[in-house]
Amino acid sequence: MREKLSSYENCTLCMACYNACPVGAVYIDCDSYGYEKIEIDSEKCIKCGKCEKVCSARKDITKSTASLCYAAQAIDREQLAKSASGGAFQMLAEAVLEKGGVCYGCTADISESGYSAEHIKIADKSELPVILNSKYVPSFINNSYADALEEVKTGRLVLFSGTPCQIQGLRVFLGKDYDNLITADLICHGVTATKLFNDYIKTVEETDKIKITQYLFRDKSVSWGTNFCYSYKKEGQDKIYTRHCPREESSYMAHYLRGNIFRENCYSCSLSSTERVSDFTLGDYWEIENEHPEFVTKNKPAISLRRGVSCILVNTEKGKKYASLLKDKMLLHEVTLQSIASHNGNLRAPSKKGAGRESTLELYKKSGYGAVDKKYRAAVGSRMYKYRIKNALKSHLPDRIRILCYQNRFLSKIVFR
Numbered sequence: 001m002r003e004k005l006s007s008y009e010n011c012t013l014c015m016a017c018y019n020a021c022p023v024g025a026v027y028i029d030c031d032s033y034g035y036e037k038i039e040i041d042s043e044k045c046i047k048c049g050k051c052e053k054v055c056s057a058r059k060d061i062t063k064s065t066a067s068l069c070y071a072a073q074a075i076d077r078e079q080l081a082k083s084a085s086g087g088a089f090q091m092l093a094e095a096v097l098e099k100g101g102v103c104y105g106c107t108a109d110i111s112e113s114g115y116s117a118e119h120i121k122i123a124d125k126s127e128l129p130v131i132l133n134s135k136y137v138p139s140f141i142n143n144s145y146a147d148a149l150e151e152v153k154t155g156r157l158v159l160f161s162g163t164p165c166q167i168q169g170l171r172v173f174l175g176k177d178y179d180n181l182i183t184a185d186l187i188c189h190g191v192t193a194t195k196l197f198n199d200y201i202k203t204v205e206e207t208d209k210i211k212i213t214q215y216l217f218r219d220k221s222v223s224w225g226t227n228f229c230y231s232y233k234k235e236g237q238d239k240i241y242t243r244h245c246p247r248e249e250s251s252y253m254a255h256y257l258r259g260n261i262f263r264e265n266c267y268s269c270s271l272s273s274t275e276r277v278s279d280f281t282l283g284d285y286w287e288i289e290n291e292h293p294e295f296v297t298k299n300k301p302a303i304s305l306r307r308g309v310s311c312i313l314v315n316t317e318k319g320k321k322y323a324s325l326l327k328d329k330m331l332l333h334e335v336t337l338q339s340i341a342s343h344n345g346n347l348r349a350p351s352k353k354g355a356g357r358e359s360t361l362e363l364y365k366k367s368g369y370g371a372v373d374k375k376y377r378a379a380v381g382s383r384m385y386k387y388r389i390k391n392a393l394k395s396h397l398p399d400r401i402r403i404l405c406y407q408n409r410f411l412s413k414i415v416f417r
Helices: 016-020 050-060 088-098 125-131 144-153 164-174 194-208 251-257 264-268 317-326 337-341 357-367 369-380 383-395 399-407 409-416
Strands: 026-030 036-040 068-074 102-111 114-122 158-162 181-186 210-216 228-234 241-245 280-284 310-314 330-335
Touching: 016 026, 016 050, 016 144, 016 164, 050 164, 068 088, 068 317, 068 337, 088 102, 088 125, 088 158, 088 181, 088 280, 088 310, 088 317, 102 125, 102 144, 102 210, 114 125, 114 144, 114 194, 144 158, 144 164, 158 164, 164 181, 181 317, 194 210, 194 228, 194 251, 194 369, 251 369, 280 317, 310 317, 310 337, 357 369, 369 383
Parallel strands: 102 158, 158 181, 181 280
Antiparallel strands: 026 036, 068 310, 068 330, 102 114, 210 228, 228 241, 280 310
8 A cells, every 4th residue: 555655646756765664565566658656565564654754755855056056077088978968977976986985876787688777886986987877767776775874874975866856865765964975966857667668679679680788878979969879789690889879860769858758747846946955966068059158169178069068056055065076177167057047948847748748658558669669750751861961960060160050040950950
């Protein structure tokens, strides 16, 4: 029974209840569309009320608005290439690890059972790459809240990163703040369902007769943006190939960006605002070409557009204290919160439900993901070639030319829209 927990429609899958349960009665099931949902094993439940307590406490978590904001990029180009954006989380995590601390973040892998994402703890810089880059499916917290509490109690410096709802879940589980705990949330558009993504992967594999071995939602090897790539093997071969694609080439990415496949709660997210639950908020500094072209063309050393630019919101006094750790690792330019929020819609409001959400999910439920993919490809048709050409053009533009194109309405429409 779970009547006193948040409704399915409002559940963020933060898993505070899972960590709070002393007898392991909380578990994850899926609804008829494959979306994860929290359930309680009535035979194991001892009715202690701890899951209800943390769930209801989410609405009482205090929030802060950033008083200091940066456009940022890691100085080390080799390290920068490993991040989906400008390397803000990577550099913050590295600084914590250098002080003997630990970091919690999301890792993902493709195994025989499919693609899955989960939160893990790392304690060495050599482990850091596994929790970098973006994952657009739920990251299962498992027991990481409880584990982080044990680390914090030892006095060790701890960095915990996740979506805003995961940080909210951590904070209600802990029940109090700790000076040696740094929290960092992401500017989140929403998450989908692991099953839905795995069905998309299977569709690509069956269509192209390949086996996908790795998938990157954000591929920056060509240029910063929303491209994706995957590594794969052809039937009967052991050689690994890599395919780099524009976002429009994937029905999954297209439906994600259109708002058609998010969890129900993502459309009413109370954390999609400039009032944040973490010490830091990290994301992409989109439209820096318009807001601050001088960071690219005049400052020395200059920020590189092709390599990605992060935005950093410092939301608390504790955040200001630890922001100093980034000064020797990143190019930091102070900017206004408005300049970031103007181009990050989820700092203003939750993602809007896509016009095609209901029909897409019903088709998926009735006929499988292959039917969803087929319908998308039929709708796109020959425009796919246009997307590939525009992506190739955009990816190879020098930074100064890219800025000139952005400043010209006609060229901006041709190249970027």
